[in-house]
Amino acid sequence: MSPTTVIAHRGASGYRPEHTLASYELAVAQGADYLETDVVPTRDGVLVVRHENEIGDTTDVAAHPEFADRRTTRTIDGRAVTGWFTEDFTLAELRTLRAVERLPRLRPAGAVHDGRYGIPTLDEVLDLARRSVTRAGGPVGVYPETKHPTYFASIGLALEEPLVAALRRAGMDRSDAPVYLQSFEPGSLRRLAQVTEVRLVQLVDCSGAPYDLVAASDPRTYDDLVTPDGLHAIADYADAVGLCKDRMIPRRADDTLGEPTTVVRDAHRVGLTVHGWTFRRENAFLPAELRSSTDPADVGDLAAEIRAFVAAGMDGVFTDNPDLAVAATP
Template sequence: MVIAGAMLAAIIAVPSGAVAHRDEEPTVIGHRGASGYRPEHTLEAYRLAIAAGADYIEPDLVSTKDGVLVARHENEISGTTDVSTKPEFAGRRATKTIDGVAVTGWFTEDFTLAELKTLRAKERLPQVRPTNTAFDGTLEIPTFQEVIDLAKAESRRHGRTIGVYPETKHPTYFQDIGLPLEEPLVRILKRNGLTGKRDAVIVQSFETANLRKLDKLIDVKLAQLINASGKPYDFVVAGDARTYADLVKPEGLKWISRYADGVGVEKSLIVPRDASGKLLAPTTLIRDAHRNDLIVHGWTFRAENQFLPADFRIGTDPNARGDIFAEFALYYRLGIDGVFSDHPDTAVAARVGFAK
């Protein structure tokens, strides 16, 4: 497969030892569903991701007032629902401190599931993805159980296993307000027969304490999310001096391997960029993680120019599509085990082409 010609060849001419061996083809995860084509975290976005060939669909999980896990990017929902247009809920607008940051809006934990079901989803990035706004006001907020039900039904329909890759959002915050995420999550997984390492489920979090807790409650695969800056909020609360940068060092990855099966990393931790957005030489993160028996999934792969490295942008419109296939080829070449993509069809197509 020829992509980006000599430029790409030069970029991936990395030092010996930086390229990691991969036994299986990379996993494609529909990031919040096919969120490049439908409003994120809706059953329609998940369904489209599956139709596009995604191996897993990814619901971010937050809690309702009555303890039901629902799929939203954040517990603050003014940017992803029509709640601000509902006069009956005007009095619930509030300012809260979430992970040390003051946030104003409407929060899932102040609504029962029945009340949330009266709301409708809307596109979170309308300027970037204006065609998605055609679905505004038509799609419900799904529960985690409804996402699992969809994955099961689509697995039967397509004749292949569709996995679920839930992320627990702000677990320390929800623990502190009396709505812990871990126990409801475990109950739902057990009720659906998703309890072991061989089951098609991976639970992920940016915090570490809740993953370590889950490691004692259930035997499904766990993935530690790692950002390009900052530190896990549970480290802030516990006074732990380590940062995400420390966790991607060999000793940090060894520590993660005690409770998790993989890491989900911001993709610039694998291939950094300079100040102009151009790609630099890859790091050894994938190799180092594999040496600690950790799989590596990267996020987030998006087709629009503004999300791509400068090397793969086409034209000057930040919202136009760039050469996303070249980016996938780069990361597949480096041995990444899986990718989170808003456009899972492109990840699947690039995977097929790269295999040739």
């Protein structure tokens, strides 16, 4: 069996505030194979790494009176969102902010680091990866996601060309580079396929539909994408699928793990690699039989959950806890 790929989801985000260089450095130290990043643009067109372009939950922006007038409401992928948005800040302005723990109640140990770290650019994460080595002695890879690409294209800040330009500057725009580019939107991946030869990943949520399909009045949903025909179509433009883990092993009514679906087998049949998301150690995220207590913040048996999905054929794991994933996988 090939080793399971360990993808550090926003870095070692179970231990440090997500999307910080400290989180990524810890992920490398814990043996991650890939560093996963969400990319969003600044007003001056620089790609930075944040889970969302709204940064009220992941930075101390609310404590900066000089930016109080930047708080606004935007419609992002058809949903009204209120807060502060990266596209309203220059990189220099974002550099004055500090990262905070997004889940402080579940991760008080992460919140201890609030205020210590800044917001990195994608270039900085790529540079860290280039200077790092995996547990097997190879190069650490990167796994960027185009975040809300339809929205950003609509305001003149399209993500695809700047993302590929960043890879090119880092010497990573090659078919054999340790790079996956991911998106929930098929259109973004198709645009990337025209300008780069790195591997592409179609993300598939547990419900709903890709926003670019919604915006185009295309009736297809994520359910349609994971049918045998849908996976065959994905294989025309992508190399892998990043599946919400319930797509592979759904939960029963009592919140325990059920029986595996056929989606992994079906994906493999058309040549797609299968990565699953997101695996976290806190009870709040684990199936009922693997929880250690009724406290959602307590640590349960993440290793057992990962092993169950690897046994079902999953090739790689997105995790907030790279150390536990490395220990649990062959």
